[in-house]
Amino acid sequence: MTQRTDQVIAAGRVAVVTGAAKGLGAAMARRLAALGMRLALFDNDAGALEDLGSSLEAETIRMAGDVADGDALEKLRNEVYDRFADVALLINNAGIVQGAGPWDGRTLWTRQMDVNFFAVVEAQHLFVPGMINANRPSAVINLGSKEGITTPPGNAAYSVAKAGIKVLTEQLSHELLKATQGRVTAHLLVPGYTWTPMNFPGLNPLSDQKPDEPWTAEQVVELFLERFHEEDFYIICPDNAVTPALDAKRIRWAAEDIVQNRPALSRWASRLERRVRALGSAVMSKCSRVQLPGLLPNWRRAQLSFSHLFRQIMRLKYTA
Numbered sequence: 168m169t170q171r172t173d174q175v176i177a178a179g180r181v182a183v184v185t186g187a188a189k190g191l192g193a194a195m196a197r198r199l200a201a202l203g204m205r206l207a208l209f210d211n212d213a214g215a216l217e218d219l220g221s222s223l224e225a226e227t228i229r230m231a232g233d234v235a236d237g238d239a240l241e242k243l244r245n246e247v248y249d250r251f252a253d254v255a256l257l258i259n260n261a262g263i264v265q266g267a268g269p270w271d272g273r274t275l276w277t278r279q280m281d282v283n284f285f286a287v288v289e290a291q292h293l294f295v296p297g298m299i300n301a302n303r304p305s306a307v308i309n310l311g312s313k314e315g316i317t318t319p320p321g322n323a324a325y326s327v328a329k330a331g332i333k334v335l336t337e338q339l340s341h342e343l344l345k346a347t348q349g350r351v352t353a354h355l356l357v358p359g360y361t362w363t364p365m366n367f368p369g370l371n372p373l374s375d376q377k378p379d380e381p382w383t384a385e386q387v388v389e390l391f392l393e394r395f396h397e398e399d400f401y402i403i404c405p406d407n408a409v410t411p412a413l414d415a416k417r418i419r420w421a422a423e424d425i426v427q428n429r430p431a432l433s434r435w436a437s438r439l440e441r442r443v444r445a446l447g448s449a450v451m452s453k454c455s456r457v458q459l460p461g462l463l464p465n466w467r468r469a470q471l472s473f474s475h476l477f478r479q480i481m482r483l484k485y486t487a
Contacts, residue, residue: 178203
């Protein structure tokens with residue numbers, strides 16, 4: 168724990184938390200309230216937000232709204248400064264996993280980017296100047312994702328948004344260092360597989376049994392507090408299935424795709440190649456048993472390798 172961070176997370180200071188009503192946001196709110204902080208809680212679920220706020224022994228602002236609505240965020244900013252005149256922590260936690268693929272329409276992409284990326288841009292625009300001018304230690308915590316670092320196939324819009332959050336937070340950290348000499352900082356919090364409604368829709372933590380692999384939201388919050396007090400920028404959480412060493416290996420693999428000029432997303436492309444090779448073996452086996460005169464002329468003489476076929480598939484930009 169440093170003197171600066173001890174002044175940020177401190178009794179009487181104020182934390183603004185978006186996506187606060189459930190999951191990681193609610194766990195963060197409960198923990199910060201227990202440390203004596205005052206809270207400004209924002210979420211689109213008014214009922215759950217009220218339930219959370221009424222359960223906390225802390226002074227709170229509770230505001231329901233859409234994080235993608237700039238006017239709603241501006242209203243939150245104004246109320247926070249009018250009532251508390253302080254922001255020690257801005258925690259941009261709100262997010263959705265609504266999917267969109269590489270050639271899906273702009274409508275699907277827009278909602279994903281508005282909530283997961285542009286809402287964070289807007290919150291920073293509204294809150295960070297006041298945090299700089301306050302002349303007190305403070306911090307911005309942006310929620311990233313491992314999908315924004317290793318960018319697995321399957322939900323392109325989410326990966327793009329979270330990759331943007333990583334870059335945005337890195338840029339913010341650098342500019343804040345220049346502007347405040349480290350008094351105001353930015354941090355990228357990247358949960359692992361976590362037992363929250365985002366990953367388990369309809370989750371009821373009071374009655375549902377947690378699977379073995381995910382961490383609880385409370386475990387993520389405790390690691391965040393530990394690493395924040397160590398002044399870490401990247402706070403990448405493991406879970407019960409993925410260790411820090413495995414995370415590091417996957418991150419290096421993604422970076423090495425560029426360094427070694429490998430096919431895009433080669434960690435998954437290699438799986439496709441194995442499937443193509445298996446298909447090729449099955450076809451060759453079938454051809455050796457079945458007489459197909461005229462249909463496969465000069466097959467063996469051509470010696471078409473399925474690794475070559477795979478390279479052609481990748482050049483045509485088919486994906487796993």
